[in-house]
Amino acid sequence: MARPSWIAQAARIAWKDLHIEGRSREVVYTMGFMAALVVLVFSFAFISGREVTVGPDVIAGILWVAVLFSGTVALSRTFDRERESEAIRSLLLSPVPRSAIYAGKLAATAAIMLLVELLLTPLLAALFSAAIGPHALWLGLLLFLGTIGFCAVGVIFSAALLRARSRDALLGALLFPIVIPVLLAASRATATLLDPAIPDLDPAFFWTRFLAALDVVFVVVGLWSFEPVVIGE
Amino acid sequence: MSERALRLMNVGKTFGRHRALVDVSLAFLPGQVAAVLGPNGAGKSTLLGLLSTLSQPSQGRITIGDEQLSRHSSLRATIGYVGHEPGVYGDLSAWHNLRLFASLYGIANAERRIDEMLARVGLQGVRREAAARTFSRGMLQRLALARALLHEPEILLFDEPGSALDPAGATWLAGELQRERAAGRLVVLVTHDLAAAAAVATHLVVLRRGRVARDETRASFSADDVRAIYEEATRGKA
């Protein structure tokens, strides 16, 4: 038996998840709907009504909070399907390295989240007349980096909480303090890019590099810790 | 087909206050079908969890041939497992499920092998696109067996596979176990069903409160033999 490469196995697992999601589109719909609702909720909560133009700080904040909150939906669903018929056991029993399972799950969950974000961002831009045009690619990069950072930690927690009754209550509560640097970096960079008045993009450069470094740290810790967390006592 | 023995040496497993297994030493030899029996809470599922590498012993060691089983071992590729739950993805079809596992195990000529396996378990007629979620319990168990056999494992582990099957399904399963025994595979079957055990077993292990109460090997066991051994081993205070 020729053992496939680590990357091939991770890709295969990611593909499996995306294939299943492609057929039902369940996570995309529920996460997308929730994200849109979070945007609306924040709009009604923070905008006075008399003054409906909003600064780039608020727009960036709303975007990233919507991503974080609706992202927990994607995270909890990513392991739900594994738990269903104990498919996770078959996966863990196979010779696939557990780090490859982590990488595959990370890639698939991030891809699904990104799809929703790419639909959410123009929506937000339309709602608040935000100028996403000038730096669209950079914004895309920020979405990508922020999502990876969030999922890198989230996949581990979701896997660990697989069988816990209090999973839904705990996932967000445990995840958010740790991913605050992700939120901070991503929203500050986004706000800089959305601000038509700021000629100086240095903060955006800084925060983008910071996010990339953060992603590296989180993914490395994740790759290492997935196996001991998921393989029981 | 199997060359190597599966051995447990002084294996213990403790969960906090609860000792699930205590000082278990067993040898499972190739070509045997070993039935592991015992009352509820005797440690049968824990034992299987250890054999499938998804759990680590608190004491002692488990080896296949000369290699020790551990969390990271590549020995996982030599083990096939069928549990209560089928261990397949409900959203995927039978064919896609097997295709997934074939690629994860690195099986050459996957398509041919998958067709072979589906025919072997009697699922060749199933519509290629039907999601496994729509299958009956019996069909799911067949798919589970196909999944477990796909990579030609040396060792087959069964955890109460017949528990949710109807009589027809149970008969089919017994036939499969006979077939595996004839093929020379090493089979460990955890079950409550004494008659099913008697039908196929050549090695009988009775666990009681985490310890080995009986360990006997014979060319074959009659249903009465099994019942007598079981009752004698589990007599007395539970």
Add this chain to the structure above:
Amino acid sequence: MLLSTMSSTRKPNTAFIVGLLLTMHGFFVVPVMVARAPLERTMGLVQKIFYFHVPCAWLLMLSTFVCAAGSLAYLFRGSERGDRLALCSAELGVLFGLCVMVTGPLWARAAWGAFWTWDVRLTSSLLLWLMLIGYGLARRYGGAGGRRLAAAMALFAAADVPLVYLSVNIWRGLHPTTKVVSSLAPGMRTPFFFSLAIFSALWGGLLALRMRVEHSQARLVELALAVDDLEGKSS
């Protein structure tokens, strides 16, 4: 097997007694040193909360790292002792964190008029504190895999420490400096270091005591199992 690989309770030895005496001495001496320390020019008496606040903040950070170290041993080598260490240091972290979160706003109110000014160090400490509280929640409510989940949290939290510190600083437009200690007036350095020493001794002592309790508890379980064993054999 009745014999256990765990050590039985140790009798206090010379080092322990000496340490105890020094600590007691410290508890009498340090407050006097702090009281006698020069008054800071602008804030006066209020500034002296700093002698409590800063050591607690450092000990919060130390607790996080010790928790991560224990978690590392637990996850990768199955060390039960590592797990106990992680639990105990997380608890201490929550305790000292509470001190930070009480003294910080008190100081802020007295010095700047507001309880919370999004001061970089205090905000970073808050995040760390929340992570350690999360550790406790994960252990209690995380189900069967709670301990492992908590251990993973500890690893991420430790990796997060520099990132949190840096990001909060840049967020507030400041570049991180260590001006806290080096800018101290000479008369203040000595009491500060002594205060730090005594708080660290307190931390270490509490950790040792707490570890002892956990160790005894584990030993108790082991003995109970051995008794069960004996009963099992005789039935």
